[in-house]
Amino acid sequence: MSLSDDRRLTEIETRLHREDPEFVRSFTDGRPLRPREYRYHRAWLLLCLALGALATGVFMAHGLLIAAGLVFAGVAGELFDPHRRVRARRCPPSGS
Structure with a gap:
C-alpha cells in the first residue's frame, strides 16, 4: 500500500472512532455491533408509547391524547x- 493510502485509512479509522467508539470497540472484542445510525431502541420505545397514547385517546374519545399520539x-x-x-446539516436551497 502506498503512503497516501495508509494516511487515508488512518483518517477513516480516526473519524470512525470519534463518531461511534462503541462500534469500533465491538470489532476489537470480536462481537460486531450495528453502527449508531442503525440502532433504533429509542425510536421503538417512542413509537410504542405513541401508539399507546393514540389507542387510549381513541378508546376514551379524548382529542388531545389522539393528537399527542399522532405527533x-x-x-x-x-x-x-x-x-x-x-440531511439536517445541508443548507436548504435559496428561494430567490
Whole structure:
C-alpha cells in the first residue's frame, strides 16, 4: 500500500472512532455491533408509547391524547431515518 493510502485509512479509522467508539470497540472484542445510525431502541420505545397514547385517546374519545399520539408517532418515524443527521446539516436551497 502506498503512503497516501495508509494516511487515508488512518483518517477513516480516526473519524470512525470519534463518531461511534462503541462500534469500533465491538470489532476489537470480536462481537460486531450495528453502527449508531442503525440502532433504533429509542425510536421503538417512542413509537410504542405513541401508539399507546393514540389507542387510549381513541378508546376514551379524548382529542388531545389522539393528537399527542399522532405527533409522537411522527417524531418516532423521523427517528427511524438513518440519514437524518446528514440531511439536517445541508443548507436548504435559496428561494430567490
